[in-house]
Amino acid sequence: MTAELTVPTRSDRWTDVCGFVDLMPERGACALVDGVQVAIFRTFDGELYALSNFDPFSGAYVLARGILGTRNGAPTVASPMYKQVFDLRTGQCLDDEQVVVPTYPVRHNSAGRVEVSLP
Amino acid sequence: MNVAGDGFHRLVVIGHGPTGHRLVEALRERDTGRRWQVTVIGEETRSAYDRVALTSHLTEGADLAYPAHDPEVTLLTGDPVTGIDRAERVVTTGSGRRVGYDALVLATGSSPFVPPVPGRDLPGVFVYRTIDDLEALRAYSAALAEPVSGTVVGGGLLGLEAARALQGLGLDTHVVEVAPWLMPRQLDEGGGAMLRRHIEALDMQVHAGTPMAGLAAGDDGRVARVEFGDGSAIDSRVVVFSAGIRPRDELARGCGLPVGERGGIVVDEGCRTADPAIYAVGECALVGGQVYGLVGPCFSMAEVVADRLLDGGATFAGADTSTKLKLMGVDVASFGDPFAAALDVTYTDPVAGVYKRLVVSDDARTLLGGVLVGDADSYPTLRAYIGGQLPGTPEQALFGGTEAAGGDLPGSTVICSCNNVSADTIRCAIRDDSLTELAEVKGCTRAGTTCGSCVPLVKKILDAELTAAGIEVSKALCEHFPHSRSELFDIVRVRGITTFTQLITEHGQGRGCDICKPAVASILASLGNGHILDGEQAALQDTNDHFLANMQKNGTYSVVPRIPGGEITPDRLIVIGEVARDFGLYTKITGGQRIDLFGARVDQLPAIWKRLVDAGFESGHAYGKALRTVKSCVGSTWCRYGVQDSVAMAIRLELRYRGLRAPHKLKSAVSGCARECAEAQSKDFGIIATERGWNLYLSGNGGMRPRHADLFATDLDDQTLIRYIDRFLMFYIRTADRLQRTASWLESLDGGIDYLREVIVDDRLGLCAELDAAMDRHVAAYSDEWRDTLEDPDKLRRFVSFVNAPDTPDPSIRFEPERDQIKPVLLAGPELEVVTR
Numbered sequence: 044m045t046a047e048l049t050v051p052t053r054s055d056r057w058t059d060v061c062g063f064v065d066l067m068p069e070r071g072a073c074a075l076v077d078g079v080q081v082a083i084f085r086t087f088d089g090e091l092y093a094l095s096n097f098d099p100f101s102g103a104y105v106l107a108r109g110i111l112g113t114r115n116g117a118p119t120v121a122s123p124m125y126k127q128v129f130d131l132r133t134g135q136c137l138d139d140e141q142v143v144v145p146t147y148p149v150r151h152n153s154a155g156r157v158e159v160s161l162p
Numbered sequence: 163m164n165v166a167g168d169g170f171h172r173l174v175v176i177g178h179g180p181t182g183h184r185l186v187e188a189l190r191e192r193d194t195g196r197r198w199q200v201t202v203i204g205e206e207t208r209s210a211y212d213r214v215a216l217t218s219h220l221t222e223g224a225d226l227a228y229p230a231h232d233p234e235v236t237l238l239t240g241d242p243v244t245g246i247d248r249a250e251r252v253v254t255t256g257s258g259r260r261v262g263y264d265a266l267v268l269a270t271g272s273s274p275f276v277p278p279v280p281g282r283d284l285p286g287v288f289v290y291r292t293i294d295d296l297e298a299l300r301a302y303s304a305a306l307a308e309p310v311s312g313t314v315v316g317g318g319l320l321g322l323e324a325a326r327a328l329q330g331l332g333l334d335t336h337v338v339e340v341a342p343w344l345m346p347r348q349l350d351e352g353g354g355a356m357l358r359r360h361i362e363a364l365d366m367q368v369h370a371g372t373p374m375a376g377l378a379a380g381d382d383g384r385v386a387r388v389e390f391g392d393g394s395a396i397d398s399r400v401v402v403f404s405a406g407i408r409p410r411d412e413l414a415r416g417c418g419l420p421v422g423e424r425g426g427i428v429v430d431e432g433c434r435t436a437d438p439a440i441y442a443v444g445e446c447a448l449v450g451g452q453v454y455g456l457v458g459p460c461f462s463m464a465e466v467v468a469d470r471l472l473d474g475g476a477t478f479a480g481a482d483t484s485t486k487l488k489l490m491g492v493d494v495a496s497f498g499d500p501f502a503a504a505l506d507v508t509y510t511d512p513v514a515g516v517y518k519r520l521v522v523s524d525d526a527r528t529l530l531g532g533v534l535v536g537d538a539d540s541y542p543t544l545r546a547y548i549g550g551q552l553p554g555t556p557e558q559a560l561f562g563g564t565e566a567a568g569g570d571l572p573g574s575t576v577i578c579s580c581n582n583v584s585a586d587t588i589r590c591a592i593r594d595d596s597l598t599e600l601a602e603v604k605g606c607t608r609a610g611t612t613c614g615s616c617v618p619l620v621k622k623i624l625d626a627e628l629t630a631a632g633i634e635v636s637k638a639l640c641e642h643f644p645h646s647r648s649e650l651f652d653i654v655r656v657r658g659i660t661t662f663t664q665l666i667t668e669h670g671q672g673r674g675c676d677i678c679k680p681a682v683a684s685i686l687a688s689l690g691n692g693h694i695l696d697g698e699q700a701a702l703q704d705t706n707d708h709f710l711a712n713m714q715k716n717g718t719y720s721v722v723p724r725i726p727g728g729e730i731t732p733d734r735l736i737v738i739g740e741v742a743r744d745f746g747l748y749t750k751i752t753g754g755q756r757i758d759l760f761g762a763r764v765d766q767l768p769a770i771w772k773r774l775v776d777a778g779f780e781s782g783h784a785y786g787k788a789l790r791t792v793k794s795c796v797g798s799t800w801c802r803y804g805v806q807d808s809v810a811m812a813i814r815l816e817l818r819y820r821g822l823r824a825p826h827k828l829k830s831a832v833s834g835c836a837r838e839c840a841e842a843q844s845k846d847f848g849i850i851a852t853e854r855g856w857n858l859y860l861s862g863n864g865g866m867r868p869r870h871a872d873l874f875a876t877d878l879d880d881q882t883l884i885r886y887i888d889r890f891l892m893f894y895i896r897t898a899d900r901l902q903r904t905a906s907w908l909e910s911l912d913g914g915i916d917y918l919r920e921v922i923v924d925d926r927l928g929l930c931a932e933l934d935a936a937m938d939r940h941v942a943a944y945s946d947e948w949r950d951t952l953e954d955p956d957k958l959r960r961f962v963s964f965v966n967a968p969d970t971p972d973p974s975i976r977f978e979p980e981r982d983q984i985k986p987v988l989l990a991g992p993e994l995e996v997v998t999r
Binding site for chain 1: 641642663672673674675676678679680698700701702703704705708709713715716717959960963964965966967970972973974988
């Protein structure tokens with residue numbers, strides 16, 4: 044596995060959360076970073092994305108348990124609660140343009156570890 | 163119209179059968195200025211119902227009631243009119259009501275003809291016309307000690323319907339017809355003979371061409387025997403007379419209106435009697451010297467009178483007496499004049515049981531009439547060509563060569579003769595109102611809403627119009643697959659595809675979504691591809707399947723162990739209680755006779771299930787689009803009324819179908835007697851015990867759109883019952899749309915329950931062996947999902963709160979007490995943390 048940065052770094056403070064192989068392909072997992080629930084997703088092509096785990100439509104912390112996919116080419120996750128779809132790159136809800144969930148920088152380092160960065 | 167007063171006029175309709183109902187509906191629809199104030203007086207206690215379908219009320223529990231009129235129509239039921247005072251323009255009822263009229267319509271119908279033979283008044287002798295007749299027949303038959311014989315006198319259309327009812331009641335059925343063959347009014351000798359072969363193959367005995375001498379009583383004073391003129395006799399504890407009808411014209415006679423020699427109220431082409439204020443419609447009317455017993459002409463008369471009442475000039479110019487009916491799977495049709503003296507072309511296939519005869523003009527170009535027995539698929543098309551030029555030779559017409567593509571039919575062709583709807587009317591409605599669904603076309607034009615025989619033709623016209631307009635209804639599952647679920651199912655099955663990646667790479671685009679992934683996961687699971695969390699399949703599953711539990715509103719899950727048939731030992735009940743107590747779970751009894759434990763965090767699920775599995779519980783699949791429960795009543799083991807062991811059957815079925823993945827959830831129930839305490843008729847497949855076995859009901863539904871299940875088969879033994887359910891489920895799994903319950907699936911099947919019967923019972927598609935094998939594979943491969951998960955460390959990895967802090971419980975999950983249990987508290991309002999742009 045080569046080192047690659049999937050999202051440009053916006054901070055120097057990276058937190059190690061798990062090994063890359065701990066993430067199931069095309070599925071999410073939740074990490075608790077400084078009290079913040081971060082949903083980390085590994086898409087079919089090995090890309091990593093991180094969103095807030097909070098589902099604004101249901102008020103529950105569940106986005107990490109949604110189904111991954113694509114919509115018009117954009118990588119997405121569908122909330123497991125009421126099925127609204129979010130763009131993994133931007134956090135934009137594709138079913139309600141008023142709603143955006145926070146995104147976080149995430150990377151896969153040369154040691155095979157996954158790290159996220161919180162502001 | 164010569165009427166007293168101003169403002170509204172008073173219309174009284176006597177009789178609330180199908181014809182009276184149609185008259186009122188037609189009038190209300192057109193009388194937009196509300197000229198007429200309508201009162202309907204009916205003799206039966208029920209309002210109008212579909213008499214034509216009487217037998218299916220018995221055999222399938224069909225609801226026959228017509229829709230109610232609008233509330234401005236006054237309906238008086240259960241109160242027969244006893245007299246008409248034409249001078250005063252008042253009718254008098256049995257209860258002493260006096261109702262004045264400005265116009266009066268007699269829609270009194272007919273009564274069954276009972277020939278004057280000895281014994282006709284014995285107990286056990288019935289007629290067959292009303293729901294009350296049917297109920298009396300049912301009650302009498304049910305009270306007979308053991309399976310016995312029953313006889314229908316009359317081998318015509320109504321008689322054979324009655325015979326179907328008798329057989330439906332479990333009687334050994336005989337049909338007695340005085341003419342040399344069955345349905346002598348509609349069929350020629352060859353057709354009658356072929357029909358007889360079909361009827362006899364259904365275990366009914368036909369006695370044709372033998373005059374009946376009378377009925378004889380047994381020692382109990384009830385009817386016991388039917389005796390013939392030649393000295394022979396048949397044992398029969400029930401006799402039904404269905405040998406023709408007599409117009410109910412006694413009210414007309416009583417007030418001096420002219421009636422025909424053989425009955426029937428004489429009316430002119432506008433359906434008006436000798437008294438200009440009085441009309442007669444339907445089976446009681448004698449129009450053009452003829453009484454009509456078919457619903458189509460009767461409805462036409464109703465339409466004529468509705469028009470006349472609004473000063474129109476409509477006339478009734480005779481009617482097409484073409485008929486098509488299906489008797490226990492046998493198609494019988496007669497159209498035009500099958501007895502015309504002209505050329506005829508006949509085809510007989512004794513092996514397939516098919517007889518076809520076309521009567522054509524001397525130049526073999528014009529179709530005059532015909533008879534079809536055993537295969538009447540070409541009936542709608544052929545009937546449409548009556549009196550017109552055939553597009554090909556008579557042979558081509560016989561063998562379906564004229565199966566016109568709807569678009570080719572001449573515009574004036576009457577497609578629906580029951581409601582007199584032409585091809586042009588249908589086409590105009592489709593174009594003008596932009597209709598795209600068959601149901602819309604039926605609703606707008608009424609075509610196909612009565613006997614239904616023209617529905618295939620209506621569908622073809624619709625398809626032809628839509629194609630011409632370039633409209634195509636997309637069946638695509640989502641943006642990733644251009645296929646419907648059933649098409650994908652076939653692709654996966656035929657090509658042996660076992661992964662989503664292969665399927666989407668070869669047959670789709672993009673990388674799937676929350677619609678197609680679970681649908682494909684369900685297809686893969688239905689075809690037996692191992693544990694649903696194995697390999698790539700795991701990523702396809704909806705959160706419920708992914709965690710083998712049901713997500714609730716705060717992100718916790720509920721747990722439902724399987725309790726087959728709702729039967730549980732005290733020890734196991736205690737285990738559930740202990741688990742709920744130890745993990746602090748909210749506990750509730752479900753509607754499906756099991757117990758739901760709420761409030762479990764993801765990371766608690768394995769420990770909860772370890773306890774349950776160790777105590778012998780299995781996954782209840784409450785989280786899956788799969789078999790949920792098979793409810794049961796307590797059955798014959800304990801219940802004073804039970805006739806079969808419903809609990810044992812429910813357990814057997816639940817264990818057989820547990821874990822079966824389907825397009826949607828599946829529910830079932832087994833009742834131990836006709837009291838139906840298990841509510842089986844609201845289930846996808848419901849079973850009700852009878853003295854002789856099981857009745858199987860299919861495609862019921864509770865929920866948002868309740869639907870009573872249709873009776874599919876009666877008095878089945880255990881093995882046949884199970885085979886039929888196997889095939890039903892596998893056929894549904896193969897052909898239904900995504901998230902389509904069995905109820906709407908059945909409604910979407912062309913041909914409905916009859917078609918389903920042909921597939922499952924008669925094996926018309928040659929699929930049964932495959933469906934059976936598929937179910938056998940499912941049963942053999944079943945394994946408890948939770949036990950397998952607990953034994954596989956790899957599958958257990960997902961059950962953690964946080965990937966970087968697996969021992970930290972999710973701090974967002976909180977509860978507060980309510981009625982001595984927990985309830986969820988959502989910490990954050992839905993707006994929190996939302997970034998609004």
